[in-house]
Amino acid sequence: xxxxxxxxxxxxxxxxxxxxxxxxxxxxxxxxxxxxxxxxxxxxxxxxxxxxxxxxxxxxxxxxxxxxxxxxxxxxxxxxxxxxxxxxxxxxxxxxxxxxxxxxxxxxxxxxxxxxxxxxxxxxxxxxxxxxxxxxxxxxxxxxxxxxxxxxxxxxxxxxxxxxxxxxxxxxxxxxxxxxxxxxxxxxxxxxxxxxxxxxxxxxxxxxxxxxxxxxxxxxxxxxxxxxxxxxxxxxxxxxxxxxxxxxxxxxxxxxxxxxxxxxxxxxxxxxxxxxxxxxxxxxxxxxxxxxxxxxxxxxxxxxxxxxxxxxxxxxxxxxxxxxxxxxxxxxxxxxxxxxxxxxxxxxxxxxxxxxxxxxxxxxxxxxxxxxxxxxxxxxxxxxxxxxxxxxxxxxxxxxxxxxxxxxxxxxxxxxxxxxxxxxxxxxxxxxxxxxxxxxxxxxxxxxxxxxxxxxxxxxxxxxxxxxxxx
Amino acid sequence: xxxxxxxxxxxxxxxxxxxxxxxxxxxxxxxxxxxxxxxxxxxxxxxxxxxxxxxxxxxxxxxxxxxxxxxxxxxxxxxxxxxxxxxxxxxxxxxxxxxxxxxxxxxxxxxxxxxxxxxxxxxxxxxxxxxxxxxxxxxxxxxxxxxxxxxxxxxxxxxxxxxxxxxxxxxxxxxxxxxxxxxxxxxxxxxxxxxxxxxxxxxxxxxxxxxxxxxxxxxxxxxxxxxxxxxxxxxxxxxxxxxxxxxxxxxxxxxxxxxxxxxxxxxxxxxxxxxxxxxxxxxxxxxxxxxxxxxxxxxxxxxxxxxxxxxxxxxxxxxxxxxxxxxxxxxxxxxxxxxxxxxxxxxxxxxxxxxxxxxxxxxxxxxxxxxxxxxxxxxxxxxxxxxxxxxxxxxxxxxxxxxxxxxxxxxxx
Numbered sequence: 001x002x003x004x005x006x007x008x009x010x011x012x013x014x015x016x017x018x019x020x021x022x023x024x025x026x027x028x029x030x031x032x033x034x035x036x037x038x039x040x041x042x043x044x045x046x047x048x049x050x051x052x053x054x055x056x057x058x059x060x061x062x063x064x065x066x067x068x069x070x071x072x073x074x075x076x077x078x079x080x081x082x083x084x085x086x087x088x089x090x091x092x093x094x095x096x097x098x099x100x101x102x103x104x105x106x107x108x109x110x111x112x113x114x115x116x117x118x119x120x121x122x123x124x125x126x127x128x129x130x131x132x133x134x135x136x137x138x139x140x141x142x143x144x145x146x147x148x149x150x151x152x153x154x155x156x157x158x159x160x161x162x163x164x165x166x167x168x169x170x171x172x173x174x175x176x177x178x179x180x181x182x183x184x185x186x187x188x189x190x191x192x193x194x195x196x197x198x199x200x201x202x203x204x205x206x207x208x209x210x211x212x213x214x215x216x217x218x219x220x221x222x223x224x225x226x227x228x229x230x231x232x233x234x235x236x237x238x239x240x241x242x243x244x245x246x247x248x249x250x251x252x253x254x255x256x257x258x259x260x261x262x263x264x265x266x267x268x269x270x271x272x273x274x275x276x277x278x279x280x281x282x283x284x285x286x287x288x289x290x291x292x293x294x295x296x297x298x299x300x301x302x303x304x305x306x307x308x309x310x311x312x313x314x315x316x317x318x319x320x321x322x323x324x325x326x327x328x329x330x331x332x333x334x335x336x337x338x339x340x341x342x343x344x345x346x347x348x349x350x351x352x353x354x355x356x357x358x359x360x361x362x363x364x365x366x367x368x369x370x371x372x373x374x375x376x377x378x379x380x381x382x383x384x385x386x387x388x389x390x391x392x393x394x395x396x397x398x399x400x401x402x403x404x405x406x407x408x409x410x411x412x413x414x415x416x417x418x419x420x421x422x423x424x425x426x427x428x429x430x431x432x433x434x435x436x437x438x439x440x441x442x443x444x445x446x447x448x449x450x451x452x453x454x455x456x457x458x459x460x461x462x463x464x465x466x467x468x469x470x471x
Numbered sequence: 472x473x474x475x476x477x478x479x480x481x482x483x484x485x486x487x488x489x490x491x492x493x494x495x496x497x498x499x500x501x502x503x504x505x506x507x508x509x510x511x512x513x514x515x516x517x518x519x520x521x522x523x524x525x526x527x528x529x530x531x532x533x534x535x536x537x538x539x540x541x542x543x544x545x546x547x548x549x550x551x552x553x554x555x556x557x558x559x560x561x562x563x564x565x566x567x568x569x570x571x572x573x574x575x576x577x578x579x580x581x582x583x584x585x586x587x588x589x590x591x592x593x594x595x596x597x598x599x600x601x602x603x604x605x606x607x608x609x610x611x612x613x614x615x616x617x618x619x620x621x622x623x624x625x626x627x628x629x630x631x632x633x634x635x636x637x638x639x640x641x642x643x644x645x646x647x648x649x650x651x652x653x654x655x656x657x658x659x660x661x662x663x664x665x666x667x668x669x670x671x672x673x674x675x676x677x678x679x680x681x682x683x684x685x686x687x688x689x690x691x692x693x694x695x696x697x698x699x700x701x702x703x704x705x706x707x708x709x710x711x712x713x714x715x716x717x718x719x720x721x722x723x724x725x726x727x728x729x730x731x732x733x734x735x736x737x738x739x740x741x742x743x744x745x746x747x748x749x750x751x752x753x754x755x756x757x758x759x760x761x762x763x764x765x766x767x768x769x770x771x772x773x774x775x776x777x778x779x780x781x782x783x784x785x786x787x788x789x790x791x792x793x794x795x796x797x798x799x800x801x802x803x804x805x806x807x808x809x810x811x812x813x814x815x816x817x818x819x820x821x822x823x824x825x826x827x828x829x830x831x832x833x834x835x836x837x838x839x840x841x842x843x844x845x846x847x848x849x850x851x852x853x854x855x856x857x858x859x860x861x862x863x864x865x866x867x868x869x870x871x872x873x874x875x876x877x878x879x880x881x882x883x884x
Contacts, residue, residue, distance in 0.1 A: 276600075301593060380567065380572040384572040391570065392569050431590075435590060435608065454619070464690060469614075
């Protein structure tokens with residue numbers, strides 16, 4: 001019998017798993033997909049918000065602001081790309097100037113450090129490509145960009161190093177309460193756990209309803225994006241937001257932590273698993289972005305994608321406990337930015353609800369990863385001498401070596417897909433989108449996992465790439 | 472210190488190496504990232520290569536083999552499995568290979584890195600993101616190099632040559648190719664490939680059509696194809712649905728110039744390649760570029776010719792120093808997309824100048840006019856010209872060297 005079963009291994013589930021791995025608890029994470037970070041965590045704006053947006057007094061406000069520093073520290077220790085570049089909310093009219101003032105006041109009330117209202121001139125000095133029509137802006141120096149899936153992966157991997165079990169392809173299909181615990185059916189297998197943490201993202205209401213009376217709905221909401229080539233990566237140097245208007249919350253333009261430019265999202269209600277894009281929505285994103293930074297060159301697009309926000313019928317995060325069942329639900333924006341503090345909150349909630357929390361003697365809180373391209377010449381030379389696989393560049397666009405891919409395959413949570421490799425070491429993330437390295441990654445995966453190339457999926461189970469030739 | 476370092480051992484690099492050797496250079500190295508020489512020719516197992524260069528019809532690997540044989544006893548050093556990561560303006564080359572991470576120096580450099588394929592992202596096809604969407608070249612690699620099937624029911628977007636070749640190839644391997652879809656009102660590939668790869672297999676070609684939606688959560692399940700108007704916008708009501716597991720993209724090639732840009736070499740936004748002189752020299756003296764890294768060619772034979780000029784020029788540079796002095800600018804006029812070269816040394820020792828370009832639309836009986844201001848220098852007659860077929864004219868250097876700017880224009884006769 002497990003002490004804790006965490007359902008869902010997105011950034012919330014992974015953050016909680018990481019924190020619980022510090023304690024003497026037998027913990028299992030049940031993830032329905034074939035890898036971790038497969039839902040909202042892998043398709044979002046990748047931003048650690050400063051925390052001026054949520055209404056004062058909400059959990060969102062409290063946890064977001066508290067989380068900013070925690071996230072930076074975690075990323076440092078766990079070798080996750082993170083860059084504190086600051087954010088701007090642009091205003092284009094007197095009405096929006098007033099909104100910027102309101103955000104400033106709210107941010108101050110929420111305890112966000114360093115906020116400033118900038119004049120149009122100051123905006124153009126900081127962000128030379130910003131539109132001439134800007135009238136003012138809110139500057140939040142603590143906002144940051146992050147690699148969101150690597151963040152979740154690093155937390156989950158480190159949790160595994162500390163003894164947590166992660167089960168992939170383990171969709172929870174039934175939960176039964178018994179005296180002293182729960183019996184779960186996950187991926188066709190049965191297991192028991194004293195406590196359950198429901199971090200199931202867009203499926204959180206379904207999981208909740210297996211155990212408790214219906215109290216909330218998840219209202220999935222899709223956001224579509226452009227990811228532009230690194231040649232556009234300096235078009236903006238901060239996270240550039242807009243004020244909400246009649247046509248929506250506004251889209252952002254921001255450099256990513258990898259040096260690309262991200263543009264989006266829109267917001268449309270959708271089905272839970274619908275990550276498709278449409279021509280009209282993408283056109284909307286382009287038009288809106290042009291209002292902030294007119295010179296964005298969309299011909300440099302390398303990928304469109306969409307993510308689904310697990311919005312809910314609650315105005316706030318749902319962090320509650322009933323009889324050993326902990327809901328971590330409706331973790332919409334700023335969910336990524338709040339994950340570290342959400343996990344801390346859940347840890348305290350568990351302690352308050354009688355979960356025995358005894359710290360382990362040994363707790364690993366660091367993670368290391370070779371990133372060949374960021375090493376100086378001498379270190380590259382030494383590394384290749386030590387292991388010649390670092391001498392073979394597989395992904396040309398992002399300069400990722402075979403050594404890094406092999407490392408990724410043998411990390412604590414085994415990737416079995418081409419996209420799993422991309423998320424762990426960035427092979428295929430670049431401008432050719434795996435055109436060159438895809439076949440080689442398939443070959444390395446098959447070799448290292450001892451399977452055939454036909455067994456390698458691109459992404460989710462069933463997304464096969466090649467088949468045997470029929471003779 | 473090498474006399475000449477060649478980056479990329481595909482057809483361009485091989486021809487440059489051989490030509491530099493013929494001109495007397497001996498201390499030459501080819502740096503190739505793959506495990507064998509030949510570049511993309513190795514996966515082009517169809518025939519049709521070499522008709523101009525060798526006056527016979529060869530497959531891609533055979534064509535590469537000819538050059539590999541020519542180089543066999545020349546002493547040209549070849550380093551395989553070696554990726555160049557950086558080229559500096561003072562001709563230092565940082566490279567990574569399982570035998571070591573190193574920096575080498577060379578008196579001259581030939582850039583011959585080739586090109587890569589445009590992807591789904593570049594054309595923003597909406598819909599879901601399942602597996603089964605390949606660039607045509609990636610599918611070609613799976614099929615021809617690795618002996619695997621990329622799919623069974625196939626639609627091809629773009630009528631570039633690789634896409635057309637793959638339509639035939641997949642059909643021969645037992646796949647059903649349902650359609651080839653081209654957004655432009657004309658094909659982007661060679662006429663002979665339309666005939667031999669589509670018509671001969673009854674594969675329909677839909678001109679002025681494009682893919683407007685991709686469906687499937689895991690593997691590709693289907694596509695919507697729509698007709699487009701003259702502004703390439705889909706026309707409502709023209710939807711066609713295809714039930715398929717594979718989409719091949721043959722939607723253009725982009726010269727692969729990360730190293731070129733990194734070295735600070737001046738780039739031409741029209742070609743996405745370096746600005747080059749008539750001897751294929753870039754804006755850095757002693758650094759030359761040739762083949763698809765300069766501009767995308769249709770035929771490897773022309774890559775070889777151009778690269779031979781680059782190799783010879785590198786030898787000339789090492790032996791006798793740079794060609795200095797003023798230059799004549801070549802620019803594209805009406806209905807011409809670009810010219811290569813873009814510059815000509817006024818004091819070039821070459822008698823004749825090869826000028827390559829592509830037209831912007833389809834021409835019947837037509838003329839290519841080389842002029843400077845109001846002065847018509849020479850007129851070339853053409854029976855037919857299309858954007859999918861690179862144009863080539865040869866003109867005496869003496870006719871050009873006294874002008875400042877030369878314009879190449881296309882017009883109906």
